[in-house]
């Protein structure tokens with residue numbers, strides 16, 4: 001990822017805190033694509049990143065910049081994977097990390113956070129409740145808040161996914177990108193990357209249609225998109241097996257909805273029941289096991305194709321944002 005450091009906010013190389021994240025493979029899904037009637041279907045596989053999810057990109061940059069700014073204590077709310085990544089990178093940088101997570105967070109994430117030596121604070125409720133606790137406590141404890149998009153650096157890390165797409169596809173962006181979305185940093189980051197690459201004149205022409213996928217158990221962006229609103233409203237009783245998507249209201253919802261509309265994309269929801277079928281199919285046809293958030297993007301392809309939002313010959317890239325090995329409780333024998 002740090003091959004793009006001239007376009008990233010860290011000034012001194014000595015402040016870079018890295019575990020070797022980024023430049024993940026883009027894999028062709030020939031057999032799965034055939035079944036769906038999509039000739040040019042690809043998967044960008046973020047499962048191979050340190051700490052097992054694409055959250056490492058944002059936190060590598062945020063923690064590097066925190067180090068550069070002389071920050072000694074950070075805090076964040078998490079649905080799981082951001083907490084794992086924050087804990088690992090903070091420890092590597094010698095920074096104290098406080099992670100606020102819902103009590104129901106997957107055991108794997110809780111254990112990872114503790115194993116890396118971070119302070120885990122369990123909260124009754126959802127990530128939004130964890131966010132409230134962070135707001136209440138950060139001031140008096142002098143904790144620097146690295147919540148998604150409340151600081152400017154995590155999105156810079158997610159931006160590198162857009163750079164990689166361009167570079168790996170020989171500077172020709174795909175027609176469509178399908179991304180599982182909670183807080184939205186992934187989508188906003190890639191959209192920013194495309195602006196910067198245009199400004200550098202490294203790419204030109206039409207930008208990809210951006211599609212965000214949520215679960216019907218928590219789909220505030222889908223509801224706002226369909227109602228033509230600029231902002232989402234809080235989703236009551238949010239619940240889904242794709243915990244990374246369990247964000248009842250994204251802090252940067254306006255930016256996400258703006259990117260979707262500018263790109264000619266859309267927001268779509270899939271049910272939890274729809275997610276695991278494509279996960280198994282992908283594993284059996286292509287030898288790739290994805291997390292449920294990645295499964296949601298695969299499930300969405302059927303809807304996008306039926307609604308004629310993507311077509312047979314278009315190049316489509318779906319994202320697998322994390323490792324399936326963290327979700328083994330969802331796989332029966």
Ligand SMILES: *Cc1c(COP(=O)(O)O)cnc(C)c1O
Nearest residue numbers: 182183184185186244293321322
């Ligand atoms: C956080 C997360 C997402 C959602 O990403 P955002 O950038 O917050 O929209 C998707 N999948 C996984 C595995 C995640 O951990």
